[in-house]
Amino acid sequence: MIGRAHHLQDDRLFECYLSGLEGAPVNGLVTTHLAECAACAEHLRELVQFMDGLREEADTETDAIFTPERLRIQQQQILHRLEHLGHAARVLSFPARLMGRRMVRTASRVAPRWAIAAAAAGLFVGVGVGTLIDPARGKSAAPMAAIPLVVSPVLPVVSDPPAAGDDDTFLSDLEMALSGPRNLELMPLDALTPRVKAVSTQLP
Amino acid sequence: MSEPGPVRYPASPSAPAVAAQLPERRAATEKLSDDTRLAVEIRGLVGRGHVHEARERFSGLVIAHQRRALRIAYQYLRDSADADEAVQDAFVKVFGHIDSYRETWPFEVWFTRILINGCLDRRKARLRRDRWFVPAEEARGADEARRAFGGATDLDPEARLLARERRDRLDDAVNRLDGRQRTVFMLCHYGDCTPREVSAVTGLNESTVRVHLFRAARKLRGLLGGKP
Numbered sequence: 001m002i003g004r005a006h007h008l009q010d011d012r013l014f015e016c017y018l019s020g021l022e023g024a025p026v027n028g029l030v031t032t033h034l035a036e037c038a039a040c041a042e043h044l045r046e047l048v049q050f051m052d053g054l055r056e057e058a059d060t061e062t063d064a065i066f067t068p069e070r071l072r073i074q075q076q077q078i079l080h081r082l083e084h085l086g087h088a089a090r091v092l093s094f095p096a097r098l099m100g101r102r103m104v105r106t107a108s109r110v111a112p113r114w115a116i117a118a119a120a121a122g123l124f125v126g127v128g129v130g131t132l133i134d135p136a137r138g139k140s141a142a143p144m145a146a147i148p149l150v151v152s153p154v155l156p157v158v159s160d161p162p163a164a165g166d167d168d169t170f171l172s173d174l175e176m177a178l179s180g181p182r183n184l185e186l187m188p189l190d191a192l193t194p195r196v197k198a199v200s201t202q203l204p
Numbered sequence: 205m206s207e208p209g210p211v212r213y214p215a216s217p218s219a220p221a222v223a224a225q226l227p228e229r230r231a232a233t234e235k236l237s238d239d240t241r242l243a244v245e246i247r248g249l250v251g252r253g254h255v256h257e258a259r260e261r262f263s264g265l266v267i268a269h270q271r272r273a274l275r276i277a278y279q280y281l282r283d284s285a286d287a288d289e290a291v292q293d294a295f296v297k298v299f300g301h302i303d304s305y306r307e308t309w310p311f312e313v314w315f316t317r318i319l320i321n322g323c324l325d326r327r328k329a330r331l332r333r334d335r336w337f338v339p340a341e342e343a344r345g346a347d348e349a350r351r352a353f354g355g356a357t358d359l360d361p362e363a364r365l366l367a368r369e370r371r372d373r374l375d376d377a378v379n380r381l382d383g384r385q386r387t388v389f390m391l392c393h394y395g396d397c398t399p400r401e402v403s404a405v406t407g408l409n410e411s412t413v414r415v416h417l418f419r420a421a422r423k424l425r426g427l428l429g430g431k432p
Contacts, residue, residue, distance in 0.1 A: 047425075051421065055393055
């Protein structure tokens with residue numbers, strides 16, 4: 001309890017500090033010693049100062065972060081959460097079902113109107129653009145069947161299309177092209193690509 | 205760094221033991237603190253189905269314990285948003301389980317126990333999360349800015365910088381405490397609990413609490429440059 005040098009040990013000093021916090025009486029011998037020994041009294045004072053300093057710093061820090069306004073907001077949030085305590089959670093509709101419902105509505109009400117309008121506009125624009133591109137042909141009033149089909153620019157232009165009845169030649173050309181040396185580098189990619197048949201057999 | 209397990213209740217006394225202690229308990233009930241009495245009242249209101257009134261009365265408990273709870277949670281979690289959520293969760297949980305509250309223990313002890321368990325869970329979750337994600341420095345930076353400039357506006361920049369460094373050192377030192385030492389130190393020091401109350405909260409022996417507290421203080425003094 002009291003050391004060889006007749007000074008209070010740290011644990012005894014800490015007990016004194018705790019007793020001070022709790023308001024409990026300190027051991028009589030210790031009180032007497034503290035009254036007589038300036039070194040121990042100084043140690044106790046330092047300990048109390050250190051511990052109180054820690055507490056004050058923590059208080060200041062917390063008060064700086066949790067201002068009265070923030071405390072008020074938190075109180076409101078807690079009470080708001082309590083109001084919803086025990087209520088069943090709101091169930092949101094499953095998206096697929098919701099989407100399906102909307103799609104049905106769209107198909108039954110909205111689609112016919114805009115589809116008709118779009119078709120009419122497309123026809124009007126097509127006729128207009130056609131007239132602008134080739135006004136002479138528009139004036140000649142040739143039958144539509146006689147006008148050759150305009151090839152879309154995104155489609156590749158086939159230079160020498162095979163004759164209609166020459167299927168064998170076309171197929172043999174295609175076979176040669178696929179097995180030719182220029183396509184060998186594409187073979188690994190082809191091997192990696194799943195076949196429709198293989199995939200369909202793997203599906204449950 | 206070891207994390208202490210959840211704070212558990214001491215074993216419930218058996219029926220004969222309760223019957224034997226009945227006069228003592230009645231005497232203890234007469235000396236109930238204000239918040240404990242209010243908690244009992246709220247429990248009764250909830251039991252009778254007057255939930256709205258119970259909620260209104262519960263706001264009194266929130267106001268009484270909010271600041272202290274935030275101080276504990278913040279010192280434990282070192283993040284204002286986490287502390288805010290932990291305190292909210294603790295209050296909501298308390299209200300949700302108010303029917304299981306028994307006035308054998310002061311309300312403060314019961315509430316603190318729930319709060320500390322919530323904080324421990326959050327610390328564990330954060331440790332797990334930090335293994336995979338980079339911690340949010342922005343939030344931490346905002347907290348630090350508030351701490352540095354909100355709490356010490358009267359100080360000059362040099363003093364503020366020193367104060368901030370000291371807080372960082374203190375954070376580091378507290379984090380280096382053993383799990384139980386840290387819990388005991390925080391409850392006693394930041395939660396204004398006496399060793400007896402800490403003993404009730406943690407389920408540890410009171411003398412063990414005192415030993416943990418002493419060791420924590422000695423270690424902190426050693427780490428922070430004071431006398432060990």
